[in-house]
Amino acid sequence: MRGVTHALLGVALALALTACDRGDSAYDDGVYGPADASEIMAASPLPATDDCLAAERQTLQEGGHLLGDAAPPVPYSSVPPTSGWHASGIAPTPGTYGEPLPEPALVLWLETGGVGVTYTPGLPEAQVRALSLLPGQVERTVVTPYEQAMPTPVAMVAWGWLQRCETLDAAALQAFADAYGYQDRSD
Amino acid sequence: MSTPISRRSLLRTGGGTTLALLLAACGTDPAPTATPSDPFEGLADGQSLATQALQTAGIDVAATLTPIVATFEVLTGEHGRVPFGVLGPDQRPILDADVQVWVVRDGELIEGPISPRFYGEGLGDRGVYIADVQLDTAGFHDLVVQVDGDAAGQAALAVVDPADSTTYPPGSTFPNVVTPTTADPGKLETLCTQDPPCTMHDVSLDAVLGTGAIVLSIATPQFCQTAVCGPVVSVVEGVRDDVAREDVTFIHAEVYNDAGVTTTDAVNELGLPSEPWTWVIGPDGVVVDRFDGPVVPELLADAIGRTGPSS
Numbered sequence: 001m002r003g004v005t006h007a008l009l010g011v012a013l014a015l016a017l018t019a020c021d022r023g024d025s026a027y028d029d030g031v032y033g034p035a036d037a038s039e040i041m042a043a044s045p046l047p048a049t050d051d052c053l054a055a056e057r058q059t060l061q062e063g064g065h066l067l068g069d070a071a072p073p074v075p076y077s078s079v080p081p082t083s084g085w086h087a088s089g090i091a092p093t094p095g096t097y098g099e100p101l102p103e104p105a106l107v108l109w110l111e112t113g114g115v116g117v118t119y120t121p122g123l124p125e126a127q128v129r130a131l132s133l134l135p136g137q138v139e140r141t142v143v144t145p146y147e148q149a150m151p152t153p154v155a156m157v158a159w160g161w162l163q164r165c166e167t168l169d170a171a172a173l174q175a176f177a178d179a180y181g182y183q184d185r186s187d
Numbered sequence: 188m189s190t191p192i193s194r195r196s197l198l199r200t201g202g203g204t205t206l207a208l209l210l211a212a213c214g215t216d217p218a219p220t221a222t223p224s225d226p227f228e229g230l231a232d233g234q235s236l237a238t239q240a241l242q243t244a245g246i247d248v249a250a251t252l253t254p255i256v257a258t259f260e261v262l263t264g265e266h267g268r269v270p271f272g273v274l275g276p277d278q279r280p281i282l283d284a285d286v287q288v289w290v291v292r293d294g295e296l297i298e299g300p301i302s303p304r305f306y307g308e309g310l311g312d313r314g315v316y317i318a319d320v321q322l323d324t325a326g327f328h329d330l331v332v333q334v335d336g337d338a339a340g341q342a343a344l345a346v347v348d349p350a351d352s353t354t355y356p357p358g359s360t361f362p363n364v365v366t367p368t369t370a371d372p373g374k375l376e377t378l379c380t381q382d383p384p385c386t387m388h389d390v391s392l393d394a395v396l397g398t399g400a401i402v403l404s405i406a407t408p409q410f411c412q413t414a415v416c417g418p419v420v421s422v423v424e425g426v427r428d429d430v431a432r433e434d435v436t437f438i439h440a441e442v443y444n445d446a447g448v449t450t451t452d453a454v455n456e457l458g459l460p461s462e463p464w465t466w467v468i469g470p471d472g473v474v475v476d477r478f479d480g481p482v483v484p485e486l487l488a489d490a491i492g493r494t495g496p497s498s
Contacts, residue, residue, distance in 0.1 A: 059237065060274070061342070062255035064480055065410070067442065067450055070460035073259045074327065074343035088462060089410055089447030 043161075046179055052165035052172060053152070055179070058082045060160050066104045079148050080118045081107050082157050094140055096132040101144040106157070109142055115181040116157045117168060118146035123153050127167065137170040138177055159183065237341035240329040243296055244289035244339075251276045252340030254332040257315065257480040259353065259461045260345045261328075266357045267320040269344065270481050271303075272313075273332055280314075281334055283307060288318045289331040290344070297322060299331070306483040313418075315481050322346050353460050357476055361468050364453045366392045366403070366440040374444040375451070380409030381420050387427070387439040392453075397472040400435040400494035402427070402487070405454060406463030407442035419463045422482045430488050469494045 046055040059077040063085030066072060072085035086107035094114065101109075106116055115138070119131055123145075131154070135141040146155070152164040156173060158180035165172065237250035253274040261267050269288070273281040282305070289299030298320055307314030322328065325348045333339040349356040367373045369388050379385050392403055406419045420439050427437040440453050442462045454462075465478040467490040476490035 059250075060253045060278075062253070062257075062272075062274075064257065064259060064461050066461050067454060067459055073345035073460075074256075085461075088407070089443060 043179055046163060046175060049172065051167050051169075052156075052163055055156075055161055055163040055176065058160055058162050061085075063107075069102070070104075072104060076103065076107075078162055079150060080116070080146050080155055080157055080162070082110060082160050082162050083107065086111055092142055094142055095135045097142060097144040099145070100147050101142060106142070106144065110157060110159045113159070113181060113183045114140045114142060115173070115177045117141060117143045117154065117173065118150070118157065119143070119154045120150055121145045121147070127153075131168065134168070134170060134173055138173045140181060141173065141177070237329075239294065240291050240331050240341040241339050243291040243294050243329075244299060244331040244333075245296075246289075246331065246333055246339045248337070248339055250340045252281070252332060252334060252338050253278070254330055254340050254342040256330060256342045256344060259479050260347045261320065261322065262349050262352060262356055263322050263325055263346060264349060265321060266349065266476075267322050267346075268479075269303075269318040269320055269330060270315045270483075271318070271330065271332070271342070272315055273334060273340070275334075276338070282314050284334045285336070286316055287333050287336075288316075289333075290320055290322065290328050291331060292324070292326065292328045297324075297328065300333075306485060308484065315483060317483060317486070325351065354457055354464065355466065355474050355477070357474050359474050360472050361396060361403075361466060361474055362456065363393045363396050364456045366438055366453050367451070373452070374449075375441060376445050377409075377441070379420075379439060380407055380441060381439075382408070385420050385424050385439050387420075387424060387437045390436060390438065392438055392440075395436045395438075396468065397470070399470050400432070400475075400491065401468040402435060402437045402465065402491065403440070403468065404438070404463065404465040404482070405440045405442060405457070405459065406465075407447075410443065410447045419465065419478075419482050422484055423465060423487065426482075426484050426487045426491070429484070430491055432491065435491055435494065467491055467494060 045057065048054040061077050061084035063072065065088035066085055067088055076084050081103050084107055085104060087102070087104040091112045092101060092105050092109045109116060117131060117134055119128065131143050134143055150164070152166055154165040154168045156163045156165065156168065156176045158176065161180040163176055241248065241250055255272040255274060257270045257272065261269055273286065275281050286303055287300040288303055290297045301318050301320065303316040303318035305314055305316050325346050328344040328346050330342050330344050331339060349358065355361055367375045367378055367388065368391050369378065372378045378388055392401065395401060402423060404419060404423045408420050423437060423439065440451065442450060442454055444451055463480065465482050467475045467477070467487070469475050475493050478487065
């Protein structure tokens with residue numbers, strides 16, 4: 001199914017580029033990541049639902065590897081971050097985190113193709129419990145409280161993509177993960 | 188060495204899909220990305236900030252390119268060097284193109300246009316643009332990049348005074364740290380994670396500092412395999428072979444003692460916030476040049492040449 005999706009996305013991107021007729025010889029056949037990573041970045045945004053705004057492609061940042069608890073040298077392009085400077089070494093393991101996962105660790109997780117769910121610490125306990133079940137329902141998911149103020153209580157993040165929600169269920173997260181996750185960006 | 192630059196307020200961004208940007212560039216309305224009750228309405232977003240930076244540089248197009256700034260910090264003064272790559276709207280690298288860059292800050296044009304040089308030789312199928320800048324003021328700046336006088340993009344730069352640099356800048360005296368060697372790997376589980384291992388572990392830095400020119404590279408090939416940092420060790424090793432300077436000692440030190448968890452004593456003593464880093468140190472122990480991120484063979488060889496003539 002995902003292969004079909006990727007093929008359709010690739011066709012859409014090719015059509016868009018053809019329509020623009022850039023003709024830039026400088027564009028190279030190589031990519032900085034897996035071939036279909038560029039397709040993921042060119043994917044269409046998931047539409048808004050009763051609980052979530054439409055998914056948004058974020059200003060993509062590349063970045064080096066941070067050591068220890070070093071902060072990124074420049075701000076991330078979104079809250080929560082979806083790309084940019086990230087932790088070095090071992091990526092976080094999927095699951096539910098009781099304490100906020102540091103942003104560089106979260107971005108490292110996204111770089112490896114994982115998806116993240118962040119929530120404001122003031123979320124009602126029942127909702128936190130429901131979110132904590134998501135890693136058991138959707139592969140390669142981390143759920144973490146997030147210290148920065150967010151416009152909505154919950155957000156889903158993947159490499160380069162963000163979707164903000166009032167509440168979140170496994171079906172919505174699975175749709176987000178299928179659309180934008182599961183692509184290892186670390187080359 | 189000093190306090191790292193503090194983070195400025197985080198940006199809120201509404202984003203916009205790459206496809207939407209492509210379509211917008213073609214004159215088609217992008218798909219709506221938010222409901223009418225969008226809580227972000229009116230907030231500054233990353234795309235508009237990028238557009239503002241482009242306009243400050245005199246470029247009247249939407250930001251559709253992604254510059255990849257490959258350095259932790261840019262120094263003010265004569266040692267300002269910005270290595271970067273550029274991704275097109277399709278996220279593919281734009282190599283060896285006609286590129287111009289500007290540096291802007293808070294709506295003011297600081298420097299530019301500058302024509303960066305593209306370096307590809309010795310870097311496999313990748314490459315990096317280098318823009319030499321001379322900035323007077325520390326703080327966040329925006330790098331504006333335009334390709335072929337058309338498509339453009341923006342990326343943030345962290346600019347610091349050399350005196351406030353996170354680690355040892357040109358002109359500073361390098362500390363006498365111990366680096367693991369073949370004879371004494373110290374706490375390292377693996378002396379060199381390059382495959383095959385490099386041959387730059389014969390001596391410890393503290394044994395040769397102040398006795399001759401040194402090239403020190405701190406990088407971990409195993410845990411940083413991006414286009415930027417992955418090749419650093421092999422690039423340095425290749426330059427060693429090319430320059431064939433018996434009076435220059437080349438040293439590679441790993442970043443981690445183990446499988447990517449505990450940083451080495453050398454990394455801790457140098458206070459490195461990131462990796463990779465490469466220094467060229469003169470016979471007097473003073474840093475001649477440093478490479479924060481990627482290493483360009485030609486520039487490294489040039490820096491080695493500035494350590495003095497071969498004896």
